Amino acid sequence: MELAHQPEVVTLGCRLNIAESETIRGMIAGRDMVVVNSCAVTNAAVKETRSAIRRARRRRPGAEIVVTGCAAEMDPTGFTAMPEVSRIVGNFDKLAPAAWGATAMPSPVFAGHARAFVEVQNGCDHRCTFCAIPFGRGPSRSVPAGAVIERIAMLVAGGHREVVLTGVDVTSYGGDLPGAPSLGSLVERILVHVPALERLRLSSLDSVEIDERLLEALTQEPRVMPHVHLSLQAGDDLILKRMKRRHARADAIALVARLKAARPDIAIGADLIAGFPTEDEAMFTQTLAIVAECDIVHAHVFSYSPRAGTPAARMPPVAPMVVRERAARLRAAADAHRGAWLASLIGSEQSVLVERSGDRGHAANFAEVRLTAPAPPGSIQRVRIACATDTYLEGICV
Known part of the structure; x- marks a missing residue:
């Protein structure tokens, strides 16, 4: 062909x-x-x-x-x-x-990818005032645990050593299934029924929905990667309320403190929005400060943009030039915090899943690691970190 x-x-x-x-x-x-x-x-x-x-x-x-x-x-x-x-x-x-025009739905194979992504949930029942995704994805729907486990087992049998559980609102998993199993219980079942799976990672989590069972899996299970990405969005309580988020600033800080106390090497990521409608300088400063207070080393910073049909689009806007300036300041703060964290890892040994190019991969904490000599794609290597830049680590396989 x-x-x-x-x-x-x-x-x-x-x-x-x-x-x-x-x-x-x-x-x-x-x-x-x-x-x-x-x-x-x-x-x-x-x-x-x-x-x-x-x-x-x-x-x-x-x-x-x-x-x-x-x-x-x-x-x-x-x-x-x-x-x-x-x-x-x-x-x-x-x-x-x-x-x-197909007759059946095949199992995804993720050929050429180091990690595989498995959908466990779709849609969202919440209506954050800035978000249009529920209009595109519909209500929350969960994939039964048996089907998830079967798919992961096939991917592992096909050579994948890391799997990422994905969804629109992953932490709402199970509410629509018989018995309302939680995401924590799904993680437990995956680890029991797919013993050959070496690394399990979770996509973005809503902090308010992380229960004790999931917290234990994130902090006590060595096969669950020490990397949690939180849907925080802001660090100011009034902005969080206007966003219709369900957590307060103190809740996020307390959760991260618990995660860090139980698993000190855990890396925190977060989604953050700059320039949400009605945000003043003092409110923005609260979001800026939460980068350090929650030790966010993997920040996804978004400039607020109005989405048609959402309540936030009808709120008093922040001037576009101010939105851009605040987003740049937030990114600079996040980049500086990330750079300091990467520098702190010099001299350590990291478990790195090598990606398709063979000369780089991601550590368990999701830091990008570049290798001084190529290694087999898809392999997991112990790497001694020799130096760091502001965005990635460099090391040699040991």
Whole structure:
């Protein structure tokens, strides 16, 4: 088959999209098709989706261009009107074999990827005032534990040594299933029933939904990676209330203190928004300070952008120039904190999952590590850290 006629999947946005893209890839085998799995978390994400569609048409002038994902779900008319687009597939049909002309849904294989992503939950029952994703993903829905375990077992048998559990609101897992099993109980079952799985990682967690069972798994299970990414969004209580978040500033700080006390090497990540409507300088300063107070070393900083139909879009806005300036200050603070953390790891030994290039990977704490000599992709190496930059570590396999 000519390369130009091989199917292609372009993935934007979250880890859940990555997991779904691999399933889609298996259903379009043999087709001259490009699938753009879109994102709508910000206006910039929608703009990037449109750019990806145009690039795909220039690259593959004869291919069928199919758009799926949240951006297509939320604005089907707009994307259908693009001359580059052949058709769209809504989020609720994106894993249906019939939507792709397939007879069955294959198991994703994540060929060439060091880690595999497994969807355990989709949708969201909460309505944060800034977020449009519930409109694109619908209500929370959980994958039964048996199906999750079966998929992970197949991935491990296929050579994957690390699996990431993904979803839109992963910590709400199980509320819609018989007996309402928790995410913590799912993690326990995975570890028991897939003993060959070496590394388990969780995607973004809502701090208010981390119960004692999940906390114990995160801090006591050596096969669960010492890396927690929290959906914090802000560090000021009034802004959190206006966002309709369910935690307070003190709750986030207390949770991180408990995590650190039980597992000192745990690395904290967080999503943070700069320039939310009504945010003044004092409120922003509270978010700026929480980087250090919660020891956030993996920060995802977003400039607030209004999403049509959300309550926050009707709130008094912060001037765009101020939003950009605050986002830059927040990123600078997060980068400085991350740099100091990386420097503190010089001389340590880290367990690194080597990625496809063979010359880099990620440690258990999700620090990026670059190797002085290539190692087999997909292998887990003990690496002695020799030096650090502001963004990654360098080391040698031992």
